[in-house]
Amino acid sequence: MRHLVANIATYTIAALLILGSALFAWMRSSQLVLSDEYATLARYEPTPEHDFEWREVGEHAYASNCRNCHGREGLGWDQYPGLTDTARLFAAPGGREYLVELHLHGLTSPRWGAPMPSMGHMQDVELAAVLNHVLTHFGNTPPTGARLYVPADIAALRGPKRSPWEVNALRPGGDARAAEQGAPRRQE
Ligand code: HEC
Numbered sequence: 001m002r003h004l005v006a007n008i009a010t011y012t013i014a015a016l017l018i019l020g021s022a023l024f025a026w027m028r029s030s031q032l033v034l035s036d037e038y039a040t041l042a043r044y045e046p047t048p049e050h051d052f053e054w055r056e057v058g059e060h061a062y063a064s065n066c067r068n069c070h071g072r073e074g075l076g077w078d079q080y081p082g083l084t085d086t087a088r089l090f091a092a093p094g095g096r097e098y099l100v101e102l103h104l105h106g107l108t109s110p111r112w113g114a115p116m117p118s119m120g121h122m123q124d125v126e127l128a129a130v131l132n133h134v135l136t137h138f139g140n141t142p143p144t145g146a147r148l149y150v151p152a153d154i155a156a157l158r159g160p161k162r163s164p165w166e167v168n169a170l171r172p173g174g175d176a177r178a179a180e181q182g183a184p185r186r187q188e
Contacts (some may be wrong), residue, residue: 041125045151052150054125058133061126065119066134074138079114087140092172100149100157101167103127108164109171115164124151124158 046052069080076082089095104127106118119127128149135142142148 037123041123044125044129052128052148054129054132054148057126058129058131061122061130062133062137065122065126066130069114069116074134079112081112082138083134084139086134086138087142089172090135091143091146094170095172096153097157098167098170098172099131100127100154101162101170103131104154104158105162105167106164107167109168118164120158124154127151127154 041057044053044057066083070076070083071080074083086099090099102116103119103122105120107116122130128151132148134140135148
């Protein structure tokens with residue numbers, strides 16, 4: 001009799017453990033669907049029904065991919081430039097493409113002591129969103145009537161790898177600004 005009770009207890013515990021792990025596995029797998037990056041990001045893509053919903057993605061992408069170097073308020077620090085001048089670059093001839101290229105391939109210039117790493121691993125949705133985020137924050141105002149980025153703008157510029165120095169040559173005004181201000185320019 002004692003054996004029977006002990007066996008029932010053992011089987012009950014075993015059954016509960018199996019049930020518990022099955023429940024856990026089920027929860028994990030449904031969570032996995034929720035956090036699938038492609039699927040989640042695709043929801044923000046522009047469609048005929050709604051515009052590109054970039055605000056939330058842009059804020060999130062900035063915090064996880066840019067903030068460490070460019071700062072919470074986009075002011076930069078040490079070797080890392082501030083992003084307070086990005087709307088001016090965007091408005092200059094070739095600036096719209098330059099901003100995308102520097103994200104796809106990285107940037108090395110004589111202006112700063114550190115390179116900007118390539119952000120090409122980020123999805124088109126994230127890159128378009130983070131650029132729009134920068135262009136509307138940190139004191140930047142995009143030119144009136146300017147069309148902000150959509151994911152297709154990023155996709156259109158993905159192509160053969162460029163060197164970060166080549167990207168620097170695409171910068172509107174080249175190094176003129178650094179020359180004006182005495183290169184290498186550092187932000188205190
Ligand atoms: C590891 C540090 C680092 C990260 C992360 C980083 N950057 Fe940069 N970024 C730099 C550095 C350094 C430069 C300047 C490079 C140079 O001129 O040689 C730069 C340059 C830039 C410029 C161009 C400034 C100009 O005057 O031409 C923009 C715009 C920019 N970053 C935006 C971003 C955004 C948006 C992100 C996130 C998606 C990001 N960066 C992530 C370090 C970083």
